[in-house]
Amino acid sequence: MDVWQSNRITTAVEALRRPLKLHFIPFLAAGHMTPLCEMARSFAAYGHHVTIITTALNAISLENDVHLDIAAGHCINIHTLQFPSEEVGLPDGVENLTAVTDNDSLLKVCRAATSLLQKSFEDFVLQNPPDCLVADFMYPWAHDLAARLGIPRLVFNSFCVFSVCVMESIKKNPITGQDPHAFTIPDLPLPITMNIRPPIPFLKAIDKPLELEAKSYGLLVNNFVELDGVFVEHYNKITGHKVWHIGPTALIHRTEEETAKGTHKNEPCMSWLESRKPDSVIYICFGSSGTLPDNQLYEIACAMESCGHSFIWVVPGKDEAEKEEEKERWLPKGFEERMMKEEKGLILRGWAPQVKILGHAAVGGFMTHCGWNSVVESVGAGVPMVTWPLHSDQFYNEKLVTQVQGVGVEVGVEEWGVWVLDERKKTVKRDRIEKAVRRLMDEGEEGEEMRRRARELGEKAREAVKEGGSSHENLKTLIRELQETRDSKLVNAT
Incomplete structure (x- = not known):
């Protein structure tokens, strides 16, 4: 050679x-x-x-x-x-x-x-x-x-x-x-x-x-x-x-301290969750770009006040300094003040630490647009869902959650958008929203079975x-x- x-x-x-x-x-x-x-x-x-x-x-x-x-x-x-x-x-x-x-x-x-x-x-x-x-x-x-x-x-x-x-x-x-x-x-x-x-x-x-x-x-x-x-x-x-x-990638690089339930007290919303009972709060978020029209936000607010369940609601595109008449376009008069006084609800404008919120023991449900990252983060945390898809693959993801895995309730959306910012022409009414939330969050066999299935999937996700x-x-x-x-x-x- x-x-x-x-x-x-x-x-x-x-x-x-x-x-x-x-x-x-x-x-x-x-x-x-x-x-x-x-x-x-x-x-x-x-x-x-x-x-x-x-x-x-x-x-x-x-x-x-x-x-x-x-x-x-x-x-x-x-x-x-x-x-x-x-x-x-x-x-x-x-x-x-x-x-x-x-x-x-x-x-x-x-x-x-x-x-x-x-x-x-x-x-x-x-x-x-x-x-x-x-x-x-x-x-x-x-x-x-x-x-x-x-x-x-x-x-x-x-x-x-x-x-x-x-x-x-x-x-x-x-x-x-x-x-x-x-x-x-x-x-x-x-x-x-x-x-x-x-x-x-x-x-x-x-x-x-x-x-x-x-x-x-x-x-x-x-x-x-x-x-x-x-x-x-x-x-x-x-x-x-x-x-x-x-x-799930959201679990791969998290330390035990970061994923432990109830240990995050540095954000106000996490401190608020500390005073809630296990599985008593529903987290509401439609993604970083999931903006809904004011009339739809109004229906969500009315549904949440009527059903009486505690909630954390993420609303992008709204300003803390908005005038009262602007706020009343998407919230009933005095809604936010009543929710805070009764310690029933917390509205977050803009970004929220979603993985941390879903990982808290107080959170028992997630109203979601079914974007894939949100779905897999919810599953990874063992939290069942109220599904509200807006566009693209989200309507398929909804079926995996509800029909295949049995860890979600469909709110019943009747409009499939092509793009994330498409204008919504059909409004999901408050009675339909309240019904879906109650099915998941009320203390009944159906909701408890979904929580049991979600917890099992969450454990499998962490093991994966x-x-x-x-x-x-x-x-x-x-x-x-x-x-x-x-x-x-x-x-x-x-």
């Missing part, structure tokens, strides 16, 4: 020992970015080199966690790109869907993320080639980019596998007509009944991303296999595609992320497969 060949073999052996190099590209929306970046941190915790590629303002929201990882000796980096604010006609400071207040701005952020930033993403990846590219499914161009480099592309999908199975079924069995009556989704392992039909623009918007997703090396999901249940096997059967459940749990083992298996893929390529090159 000559010196040149010996050196090549030595170099190859050394390369086999090196950590994986992975690039993560999250979509510019909190519901996509948070779980994918938590997954990135998990790879870094195993000693692999991770780079998260995003824009400058989005990077700021990640810096605290990344600094903690670096302090712990993990190799993780954030590479920032210039957001094309002027080119899309957005003011400085708007680089995430959470920051927009209208559909026009929403579409501009989407255009910047999926189209105008493409070359910047590609240039960095091509100049700094990784062993694996992990990109949100909203970036279909990542398919060709990974192919050019000859590396695996993992797709992060903000949906659960159950919802993907429903989407695939609807794609193969197109819905015809506009019959508003209930119908059953065909070709699923369990009968799933929908009371409202998905809008055609939504079906068209997800068609191409899902098609390219199926051509990737595999799918990453913020979930644990026990929650998707029989639909994991069904997904493998109908697609033949690899999927790795690596979640521990050493030896399903999500923990999925991550280890995936890392091993990626290493084997890279190593076989290096050996063949020698």
Whole structure:
């Protein structure tokens, strides 16, 4: 063997020992970015080199966690790109869907993320080639980019596998007509009944991303296999595609102190919860972008006062300093003062520490829009739900919660929005809201059974992320497969 060949073999052996190099590209929306970046941190915790590629303002929201990882000796980096604010006609400071207040701005952020930033993403990846590219499914161009480099592309999908199975079924069995009556989704392992039909623009918007997703090396999901249940096997059967459940991500990097119930007293809402009885409070939140019209907020307020259950209600877009006449557009006169005096309710305007609230022993229910992160956070905390979907996959998620797992009550929404900020034309009336809350929160057999099921799922979620749990083992298996893929390529090159 000559010196040149010996050196090549030595170099190859050394390369086999090196950590994986992975690039993560999250979509510019909190519901996509948070779980994918938590997954990135998990790879870094195993000693692999991770780079998260995003824009400058989005990077700021990640810096605290990344600094903690670096302090712990993990190799993780954030590479920032210039957001094309002027080119899309957005003011400085708007680089995430959470920051927009209208559909026009929403579409501009989407255009910047999926189209105008493409070359910047590609240039960095091509100049700094990784062993694996992990990109949100909203970036279909990542398919060709990974192919050019000859590396695996993992797709992060903000949906659960159950919802993907429903989407695939609807794609193969197109819905015809506009019959508003209930119908059953065909070709699923369990009968799933929908009371409202998905809008055609939504079906068209997800068609191409899902098609390219199926051509990737595999799918990453913020979930644990026990929650998707029989639909994991069904997904493998109908697609033949690899999927790795690596979640709930909200539980992965939490310390025991952070997840312990009733130990968070630094926020006013957590102190308020300390005085409540176990399972007595319903938490109401429709996501960071889930704004409802004033007349709908008014109906929620009336329902909560009538049913008498304690609540914490998160209302984005409202100002503490609003005038009394402005407040009375969405709250009955004197409502907030009465609730505070009677210690029945607390209204939070803007952001709330959702994971902490759901983890408190006093919280016995969650009125939610069924965004996937909120669903999996509620399940992880063992809290049942009142389901109130607004748009996109949320209507499918609702069925997993209520019909498959039996840990929720449907409020009965009759309007399916295409975009998060779509105007709501139909109002859910107070009597329907009150009925759903009472079914969950009153001391009856139905509510208690849902709480029992939710607690069991919560325990399974916590076990999933521990050493030896399903999500923990999925991550280890995936890392091993990626290493084997890279190593076989290096050996063949020698």
